[in-house]
Amino acid sequence: MxxxxxxxxxxxxxxxxxxxxxxxxxxxxxxxxxxxxxxxxxxxxxxxxxxxxxxxxxxxxxxxxxxxxxxxxxxxxxxxxxxxxxxxxxxxxxxxxxxxxxxxxxxxxxxxxxxxxxxxxxxxxxxxxxxxxxxxSSHFLDVRPEPEVLFQSFHRHGVRYMIKKSRRYPMDLLHAQDLQHVAIFHRLYTITRKKLGLPPQPLPFFQGLWRFLGPSGHVRFLLVRLGSEIIGGLMVLTLGKRMSAEAFGTEEKQRDKAPSFFLFWETIKLARNLGCTRFDFGRTAKDNQGLMAFKSRWGTQVxxxxxxxxxxxxxxxxxxxxxxxxxxxxxxxxxxxxxxxxx
CATH class of the missing domain: 3.40.630.30 (Gcn5-related N-acetyltransferase (GNAT))
Structure with a gap:
């Protein structure tokens, strides 16, 4: 029984x-x-x-x-x-x-x-x-198609143009290697949360996720580097064939270079390379029309x-x-x- x-x-x-x-x-x-x-x-x-x-x-x-x-x-x-x-x-x-x-x-x-x-x-x-x-609501993307097919499914002006714009700058994707990188991510994340009028989660929580779930690859902190400066960061969770974007932030003075679009596109391709079939954009308050629209432009289902x-x-x-x-x-x-x- x-x-x-x-x-x-x-x-x-x-x-x-x-x-x-x-x-x-x-x-x-x-x-x-x-x-x-x-x-x-x-x-x-x-x-x-x-x-x-x-x-x-x-x-x-x-x-x-x-x-x-x-x-x-x-x-x-x-x-x-x-x-x-x-x-x-x-x-x-x-x-x-x-x-x-x-x-x-x-x-x-x-x-x-x-x-x-x-x-x-x-x-x-x-x-x-x-x-x-x-x-x-949750927005999610089937990442099984080839990258070229995925790219064409994105909104022409709202996403594809911004990804192309980000390529004009020497950005690259960096995987966090230590707690110092986690702290840099948290600073950018806090800037973005406060700009949106939302309370940021405290640094010790992210440090704990890094410590307890980072070694297994279930938690990753991905950073955008422009030259020697880190200007954006995204925390993702991964288990099985799913990856989910959970926390995000960018340097306000560098937003004109579209680092967020570079970061999300590179992360979507990473998910596909890791064998994931689904990429989640996390959850969004239904009354947050701006964020709902942003996520919808990536060809997502809701x-x-x-x-x-x-x-x-x-x-x-x-x-x-x-x-x-x-x-x-x-x-x-x-x-x-x-x-x-x-x-």
């Missing part, structure tokens, strides 16, 4: 092996993501639920993180800072078993709500009538990213739904920037 257990993925090799073979398995499900989160954010703690059979083999899994905040309240999230994630299930029965245990955990911890993000999984949980929201919520007690008023998506992502967007709020 199957049963749900708590598992420590950093100590039990069954977990990462399960993630690697599951069709929905992604970098954020791996034990290294847990290590990076808990190292950078003292107010987060992972609780990994695994459905195992009589032989102890994992059949399904649901990574959850307890996120503690005195402002927005404590909650369980699957998974913090993961733009694309899924419950690792294949059957509705397995999902309901995991959900039942997750809701028990939510109540035991005194959390306000449980949030589960989805990407590939298209089931509809029927346990305890969840609330469904669609705040984000998919909604449903999020499901289970409330522990009375649901808050509708004003919660009117907040910008970056606030609705949870307390880590706030408390990561305000150390005094952590506990």
């Amino acid at each position: 199957s049963r749900v257990i708590l598992i420590d993925p950093t100590l039990d090799p069954r977990w990462d092996a399960f993630v690697e073979r599951h069709p929905y398995g992604w970098v954020c499900h791996l034990s290294g993501w847990k290590r990076a989160l808990e190292t950078a954010f003292p107010h987060m703690r992972g609780h990994y639920l695994a459905l195992v059979d009589d032989s102890g083999q994992i059949q399904a899994g649901l990574p959850l993180f307890e996120v503690r905040s005195p402002i927005t309240g404590n909650r369980l999230v699957s998974i913090p800072f993961a733009s694309l994630s899924d419950p690792l299930v294949g059957e509705d029965e397995h999902m309901n078993l995991l959900l039942g245990r997750a809701i028990e955990l939510l109540r035991a911890l005194g959390g306000r709500y449980l949030e589960i993000r989805t990407h590939h999984w298209d089931g509809t949980p029927d346990l305890h009538k969840p609330e469904k929201r669609i705040l984000y 998919k909604d990213l449903p999020q499901f919520y289970w409330w522990n007690g009375r649901r808050p008023k509708n004003i919660f739904l009117s907040f910008p998506p970056w606030i609705n992502r949870g307390p880590y967007a706030l408390s990561s920037q305000c150390p005094s709020l952590r506990r």
Whole structure:
């Protein structure tokens, strides 16, 4: 008979092996993501639920993180800072078993709500009538065609022209080699996030990703070098035949040289060379029309990213739904920037 257990993925090799073979398995499900989160954010703690059979083999899994905040309240999230994630299930029965245990955990911890993000999984949980929201979309590109064919699928003026423009300058793609490169990336990323009015994730988180997931190639930091100056950077995640662009930044004074277009095009070609068949542009808030348009010009397909919520007690008023998506992502967007709020 199957049963749900708590598992420590950093100590039990069954977990990462399960993630690697599951069709929905992604970098954020791996034990290294847990290590990076808990190292950078003292107010987060992972609780990994695994459905195992009589032989102890994992059949399904649901990574959850307890996120503690005195402002927005404590909650369980699957998974913090993961733009694309899924419950690792294949059957509705397995999902309901995991959900039942997750809701028990939510109540035991005194959390306000449980949030589960989805990407590939298209089931509809029927346990305890969840609330469904669609705040984000995913843009993805099939990179199996030859580069010349891919290039012709891009918007003529919005992308192809800009890639050609970037070729006028002596740029090259550099793979980060050490934490100094990660720090350079983070400086550029922070510049771009602040320009967009969004809170940047702190440097220790990226350092943790480099430390725990970089050696395996699951995380890469790609940099654009112009002469001796690094003017752009992109963090990508890779697992199986998928690569996803997750965090990005450029030097503001060099934007006229189109380093972002150079960087994305070179990264798409890299994904193809690594044997990937799909390149994701991460997730985008549906109300961010500028970014939605930018990603659409790369010949991408678009998919909604449903999020499901289970409330522990009375649901808050509708004003919660009117907040910008970056606030609705949870307390880590706030408390990561305000150390005094952590506990």
